[in-house]
Amino acid sequence: MSNYFKAPLTRRQCLSLLAKAGSSSAVLGAAGIFGLTNTPVNASPVTLKPLQGKNRKVLILGAGISGLTAAYELERAGYHCTILEASHRIGGRVLTLRRGDFIDELGSPQICPFDDAPNLYFNAGAARIPAHHTGILHYCRTLGVELQLFSNHNKNCYTQDDAAFNGQPVRIREYEADMRGFIGELLAKSATSGAVLDQPFDEQDLDKFIQFAQAYGDLDSSLTYRGTDRAGYAAGGVTTAGILKQPRPLPELLRSDFCAGAMHFAEIADQAPALMTPSGGMDSIVKAFLRQLTTPVQLHCQVSNIQLQPQGVAITYLKQGESYTEQADYCLNCIPAQLVSGIENNLPADYVTIMRQLGRGKLTKIGLQAKQRFWEQEDIYSGISWTKQDITQIWYPHHDAFKAKGILLGAYSWEPQISDRFAAMTHQQRLATAIAQGTKVHANYAQHIENGVSVCWQRMNHMLGCGAVWPEELQKTGFQLLQAPAGNHYLMGDQLSMHPGWQEGAVRSAWHALADIERREALRSTGAQA
């Protein structure tokens, strides 16, 4: 979930590059094959062939989404599964917090203090599902998980940056309307400037381009931006004529970092609408898997040794001070790679070397219980407010409008140095920080907040990090190597996908491993060497 935004260029870099760029080759474009689908390839669910009496045992390490996916598919095909989970709970980074839940953060253990009510929950881990994540949606569909729409983008939320507007929060609606107005004006002007629009623009293209610019910015008939009702009215507009708001000047808008980053957040492939989320909390997916599994997940089992064997794998683990060893035909290992590399093992040296280099994201989420849903009085239902402060975002519930209380996301910080700052605080300091910073967005914030939870994923027990971070060069050389089995051992999880931090990556990494097991079982049936 890191690297949401490209690092912006400095001015020197920009100008140098622009000089080099020359005429707009990209504007000319290139005819080519235009895919009509954005569904990732190989998105069909894996369906394993039933074993038909063959005896196969699989050890699954970790009961997050990848482990649960594998267990579900394996059991359906007749494999015997053992699921070992190091922590006190099932779900991994699918963590929906409700009253009384234990938050096992090292150095900051908490009991969730929310009131006991169905709408008072907080998705401290995975929170949204994009519509093209067909793997996890396959399980929502087949296991009966009810979904609701989720939204990142709500025009009534705020953007706040101390560098602009004297630090006052500005409605995204107003900010975007004004930015579009000025940009539309510039585009309309560009249309008459040969320096910008190259061939092969014919008259009709140019005409359409100007129409685009006008519609984009809501320009008046002289192609000038003079404000728009898109920004909402300063007064009136329902039973009396509406009075437009004064546009903010473009230089002032540009002073806010919003335009260089967050304004484009909902364009990111996995953050664009439509997004969905299970009714009642993301852990509905975990519960749905558990309803199907016959093997109970064994909690508090910490793996201490992984030994590849000629025909399988032996796993040693500690449970309540006792050591146990289990053997199996296959081991599916969902433990974070940086922890695996510290466990006694006989995995290949290059495999271990890569695991050691694989980074982990740092991420802080804070959930706040509000006494009253004050955001609804500000016409906010769902969505995200953005601030340049450490809390980065405030999310408003997408669900259960009009209830007495609600849970806000009070911080979502994925920059490592920011998350480290939160990690260094006590829980009460984190809440105080979230409230103090949130007060720049909502003036009377403090008086509404009753209690809260904070989760610094880099310190959560048995995880010590959020999504895997693959350095670019390492990914080129090491991804396929880690993805391939080491003997009968498979490393899995969202860490072995191009979507670290997303359930889709977890599901599809499980499918990838299962497809390989299927291939090997087919070879074994024919007597060949797998």
Next chain:
Amino acid sequence: MSNYFKAPLTRRQCLSLLAKAGSSSAVLGAAGIFGLTNTPVNASPVTLKPLQGKNRKVLILGAGISGLTAAYELERAGYHCTILEASHRIGGRVLTLRRGDFIDELGSPQICPFDDAPNLYFNAGAARIPAHHTGILHYCRTLGVELQLFSNHNKNCYTQDDAAFNGQPVRIREYEADMRGFIGELLAKSATSGAVLDQPFDEQDLDKFIQFAQAYGDLDSSLTYRGTDRAGYAAGGVTTAGILKQPRPLPELLRSDFCAGAMHFAEIADQAPALMTPSGGMDSIVKAFLRQLTTPVQLHCQVSNIQLQPQGVAITYLKQGESYTEQADYCLNCIPAQLVSGIENNLPADYVTIMRQLGRGKLTKIGLQAKQRFWEQEDIYSGISWTKQDITQIWYPHHDAFKAKGILLGAYSWEPQISDRFAAMTHQQRLATAIAQGTKVHANYAQHIENGVSVCWQRMNHMLGCGAVWPEELQKTGFQLLQAPAGNHYLMGDQLSMHPGWQEGAVRSAWHALADIERREALRSTGAQA
């Protein structure tokens, strides 16, 4: 609901205007008062003072949202209400269709053929509530109407225009990513062109502007657009590296009318996120009002005479062939103005003259029952596909993903000439047209559709039109005159708001009339002349 988009300029108009426009005064902007709210003024609900034993009778003509709002508030304050409704049903243009419902379209009567299931409903009238429509949301909150998020904008939906891409549907995700890429490129170039960016841009502004352009278009480090994963991948992207799609050339993109209109639809003040809609259908709001009312709505009562009297109003109506006359202190009249002007009356002449000039929108909606939710196989959950054909839009359900069947909106046409073409067809011809045109968006459309309903609002009994259409000049001279009482008679409804076609207009026009009654009652209490 008409006039969604400004009429595009012709090329000749554009160039002439650009020549006149001169330097960009709007870019300089103007410091001013920046409202921090987009809540329309006077949005507080009207609370009438209890009558405390005084006897007041109010006749309410029409049981749509404005009539129900008025009845609810008046009853709470102790007024005696009589609600007369001309049609066979309550709700006006809030019309949620389910199996067996009678659609009283003149010349095209239908019984809704959908299967009997909770998720198989169609909002043939009002369908969405923007978050700043505080009037209707006030009643959702106080009357316990459960809301869900609704979305106009889903990147996985399609845009289709015969003029571009050989008429093939293109995912909005791909179209928008490419448009933004090329526009971002142009903006980055503009930044070095003094002809476009005027003073007072300082170095820092320019830097920020280039960062904006880069983030806007997802440009590479040379500020060139070479495709983006925002468009989805051509292949891979989850367990293997993703391969970017080839960008479509800008001239080809411009050939589609999408960029000049629909691409900006969700920027319209009332169409921008967050939008909401009641769970189970928009008529949940009507049902919620009815639960509160003690006076039953009298159906099949057609008003035939409206007579202002010195101390009140007398209304004559026909019910089952019999004529009845009722007198009341006040009459709140929600009948469409163009119908009122044809009813015998002694209203002031200028009042009637204005009513006669007030237009009515023409609007067709078609609902289609699909045997299977084929759109989910195309990664579509909620949102709107756009086509230049008469059907204009296809909507996918925002609710009840994964159910066996679903109701699509198969056409939503608000251009009068298009809606007239549908009105001239039989119901079966309308369905055949919707299916034939929809096939350009979804190749196997016909095989999925089982049955459907069609509603041409300009022919719906007792309405003969959709939202009021105020000619600009008429609105300036006539709006306040119609809004003011004529004696003790008040014209109401969304027709007397700046939001024709929206429930918010209906609620707020009722509040406007009630506030005036309140004022008069206060004067009467003091013995003054009201």
